[in-house]
Amino acid sequence: MDILNILKLALGEMLSPTTITFVLCALGLAVHFGFTGLLNFGQAAFAAVGAYGMVISIDTLKLPLFLAVLMGLLCSIIFALILGIPTLRLRADYLAIVTIATAEVFRYFMTTIGFSKVTGGSNGLSQFGAEFWALNPIPEGNYNFGFVSYRADQLYVFMVGWGAVIIGALILRLLMRSPWGRVLKGIREDEDAVRSLGKNVFFYKLQALMIGGVFASIGGMIFVLNLSNVQPQVWTTNFTFTIWSVLLLGGAATILGPIAGGMIFIALISITQGIMGGLVELGLLPFLTQPDIAQIRLLLIGLSLMLLVIFRPQGLFGNKRETQFNV
Amino acid sequence: MSNSKSVSIDKICIGEVAPGCRKVDPILIADGVKRQFGGLTAVDVAHVEIPRGLITALIGPNGAGKTTFFNLLTGFDKPNQGNWSFEGQNLAGMSPYKVARLGMIRTFQLTKALSLLTVIENMRLGAQKQPGESFLTSLIRPLWIRREKEITEVADTLLKRFKLDAKREDYAASLSGGQRKLLEMARALMSEPKLIMLDEPMAGVNPALTQSLLDHIKDLKSNGTTVLFVEHDMHMVRHISDWVIVMAEGKVVAEGPPSTVMKDQAVIDAYLGAHHDTDLGTMSKPASTRSKKGDTK
Structure with a gap:
């Protein structure tokens, strides 16, 4: 078992496009849940709507990439309106039910054969990446950064993706430290109190839903651009719950939390895979075979998340003071 | 009387x-x-x-x-x-x-004290006409920071009057029931x-x-x-x-x-x-x- 190699792999995974997608989606979910208190269990759908919105704009509407990205964002905003207008006047639980159902509906809709000319059906779409890759300014070749090395295209995605994360995080930081963010936090604590102080709670919740959705859809776009491929079966409830895990791991009402949480979560998966794989290879875990590991490590991660939520509900980067109160 | x-x-x-x-x-x-x-x-x-x-x-x-x-x-x-x-x-x-x-x-x-907001943030939330409460202006600090200072001044005066000034930076959750009543009343007066x-x-x-x-x-x-x-x-x-x-x-x-x-x-x-x-x-x-x-x- 090569510990150094396992760590190297983990480090690579921590900075991978998948992590970027999870981080962006988790940042969006932080706006929804951590700051506004909206229970959104359909974050995968927001990512998917953004991704499909962009891809279909390129593939069917033949729009240039820049406009297609805007279309994707617009789609997720419209999606937020469709979800939010009927449910945000109701209690929080209704949004949870509606989002989880809509996410599944959207996924099945994208799989439907009837629309496969536009959506690609269950095979998805893959002829849309040309312009994105053509924009790569980095010369061909391999780039070494100590532990990790990147090809030019990987470095390109890395820069675009983490650039989006950094810009997004800075915008969120500005927003959450502003009076606007204060209203959101007020809504999280008690929306009737905020209403009684003359704030249009419904509109703020709708804004929060849209902004969180936009973050997720950017995540979704990076995910599909990196693969040059969009497929409906990616955006399952599993995807959503992974994002929830990332958010709760890092800390729901923080901005650093979802970023670090995403990296740690992915690293944990990679390291447990590596170590347990190594142990099985050495015959130290005779009751397990290699294929079992994928399941067992998720089980272990699930267990540690449960422990985390019980003993550190504010997440790794949350404010300690917050947990002194049982509210 | x-x-x-x-x-x-x-x-x-x-x-x-x-x-x-x-x-x-x-x-x-x-x-x-x-x-x-x-x-x-x-x-x-x-x-x-x-x-x-x-x-x-x-x-x-x-x-x-x-x-x-x-x-x-x-x-x-x-x-x-x-x-x-x-x-x-x-x-x-x-x-x-x-x-x-x-x-x-x-x-x-x-x-209805907003538990995980500090006392002063509770107070500030009570104010009206803060341009920073709209999404786009909130991103540009100079557009709302002056009003924020005015609001904070009013809030501090009220907190002093209601004898909550010592609790300014504490979470509202840490206040006693009576203090929360006072905070709620003071917050209502912000506007x-x-x-x-x-x-x-x-x-x-x-x-x-x-x-x-x-x-x-x-x-x-x-x-x-x-x-x-x-x-x-x-x-x-x-x-x-x-x-x-x-x-x-x-x-x-x-x-x-x-x-x-x-x-x-x-x-x-x-x-x-x-x-x-x-x-x-x-x-x-x-x-x-x-x-x-x-x-x-």
């Missing part, structure tokens, strides 16, 4: 003092407001006017519909029928936040409301705080704010209110200055019952001494 006695009846109401009588200068007028929950009629107010610039108490036994009436007036609940206006502006069907923006701010019976509606401001407040809370409410009046409050504490009602409106079974059964309303037979029957003149303190004493005896055994 003197200020409550100084306002003479004919300066408050026109004609005979009776349930639903007209006021010289009403700030809030409700007409035929009815709210039914299934078969139960919670509120059925034919006509009531709240006098401007005074402290009006809304009293009544449990289930009289006082809080429901509050909810209806502030838009938190929709009546089956009825109209009501604030400073001549019709409020029927208006959302709670719009009602609040007009200058009619309420507090809640079960205190300089024309009418403040307090739902049981004394409930759960430590007697040591009661006096200062009473003084705060009297201060509001001297600053020109109209106060309407729901209260069960008869001492407080007698002590600070200029006018008392009595509700029972959803209807206004009596109104008038506190001294006369308390003697009204309809009120005694509907609300105060046989023990209205008995100090509850002396009634409960034998019980408490009994239990103490039990403890020493």
